[in-house]
Amino acid sequence: MRKFANWPTTYPAPDWFIHDRFGLFIHFGLFSVGARHEWYMTTEEIDPKTYRETYFDGFDPDLFDAKRWAKAAKSAGITYMVFTTKHHEGFALWDSQFTDYKITNTPFKRDLLAELLPAFRQEGIKVGLYHSLIDWYHPHFSLDGLHPQRNHQEARLNNDQRNMTLYQDFIAHQVEELVTQYGKIDYMWFDFPYSHRDWGWSKGKGPLDWDSLRLETICRTHQPDMLLNDRLALGRGITTPEQFQPEKPFEKDGLPVLWEACQTMYGTWGYDRDAQEWKSSDMLLKMLIDTVAKNGNFLLNIGPNARGEIDPRTRERLQAIGEWMRLNKQSIIGCGPSMYSPPTDCRYTQNGLKLYLHIFSYPYKQLYIRDIAKKVRSIRLLTDGSEIFYRGYDPQEVITSTEETIGPDDLLVALPIVKPDTLIPVLEITLHESDEKNGSFPL
Incomplete structure (x- = not known):
């Protein structure tokens, strides 16, 4: 196995990841109904109870078709996919037995994950799961400076009644469900540590707060061939910069770093009806090429709308990239950087x-x-x-x-x-x- 600075020998060989290069990120959840990115629960300081009352009972992606999503990805030249099982809002898109705040209790009623993963596998696309370590809905996830109730006086006064040990059990149980009940998972994408943040009255959370070692053990025990990203903050795993293209390949201590550029089509990750800052197909393709030329993978995000459809602007870009990949994919898939210096531009x-x-x-x-x-x-x-x-x-x-x-x-x-x-x-x-x-x- 080729040595990487951030990849221990106890982890499985990342050969398929290095080879495949081009992934699809899918952000989907209750925030898709709000249609104004995926963080508005906290940017607008919406109480978790109010958030549920507003969005949960009306969540019904009636036009969702797992096979259409998978075929769109395949046509774009995508080789692996990472799907949001639960974002920071705490809403589970599978039939979790550890919460009632899940998709099977909405008007949709179905386990979306159970339909999605087989459809992508059928197209020959490897499957990964995004899982948030943050949960603003859970009653024992303690308040901090990112929590939507950070300025609610009563909630602040009762913060010491929240028990993060109980939350650790909760997230461990949910992760175990995901890696034991849905077949082979190729990649687990956790999000995200912020222990460096300090608001005076509270500090950000990190690996001790959600017991990252326990989560890693669960993953390694049940899915020994599964890859992990670095956001358990244990000093290992695939490095995952967001909205950033490095000047040169990542290296540390003279060794290459296994990394993945995570990029959106517009400014945010979830569906944003009124987004104007769309990247062109040309720009997105150049970012893909630039990433592979710098020894990285490219994880391109889409945010389906609340009815479960990939909107026309997204489809247009996927189709344009797909047509280019149809003719030029051998310059991406299976490739890496070269030691030769290319001409200008x-x-x-x-x-x-x-x-x-x-x-x-x-x-x-x-x-x-x-x-x-x-x-x-x-x-x-x-x-x-x-x-x-x-x-x-x-x-x-x-x-x-x-x-x-x-x-x-x-x-x-x-x-x-x-x-x-x-x-x-x-x-x-x-x-x-x-x-x-x-x-x-x-x-």
Whole structure:
């Protein structure tokens, strides 16, 4: 197993995760009815009882179709999925025996998780579960500066009556249900520690508050092959930055870090009817490519609406990415970073002898590629498989238009003048066999 700074040898090999690269995050819950992101219970300081009375009895995603969700993901080129079993609001989207605040007690009546996971597995997509360590509905989850009742005087006075030991038992029981009653789970995605926060009258919560070691033991016992993220705050697991693209691959103590970029299509995670800050399909695709080029996975979020449908703006982006993936997926799936330096406004990914050059900013007619001339066997445009001509160093020729000579290790690549009809053109550069280990990331 390849060594990662944040992945202990006692954990299962993350080979499938490194290979698959492209995941789908799905945020769904009572907050989908409010349709103004997933945190408004606390940003608007809504009492848990009021929140339940307002949203619970009317929750009925009557248009939900697990097979349609799964097929949409498959068409987009998605290889694994992470679904919110319970967000911070405390509402369970499965038939939990440890709460009545669950989807089977709403007008919907069905266990959504029991329908969702088989549908995705049938499409060949691995399944992961998001589970919040926070629960603003539970009566024994103590108040802190993030709790919606943080400014309720009576609740503050009675905070010492909340017993976090009872909450630890509750969350342990729910996690055990999830990892024992729904078949093979490939990935458990916990959210989130905030012990560094301090409001004076209260402090944030961390691994001791929800007994992270106990949760890890439950997961490892019942699903020994399941991957875990790092948000149990035990110093191990997949690193999961949100809404952030790093400048370079993550490393620690000279070792690579196993990581996953979590990104939304707009500003928040849950369904937001009035969202205006939508990322374009082009931008989302560039983020996917950039992430893989930096040795990470890309977890792209969607927030279905309260009726259980993926809205048109989301579908449009999934379809655009899916069409690109249909023609170019080999430059993403199974790939990692390359040791070669790409031209300006380009990204490399690599899988063995195949080096993929993603052209973010399409140039006029020609492209300089540095330092690989003696290593290249052939180049083709991946979109249609067409041959791309290139030439190398000629000591008698000076490129007068740029006052630049092609160096001995450089190539001048002839591109079609008109940009190919694809969001991001990709050149597939086949290397000589002797050069496979020189630039390839060992998967």
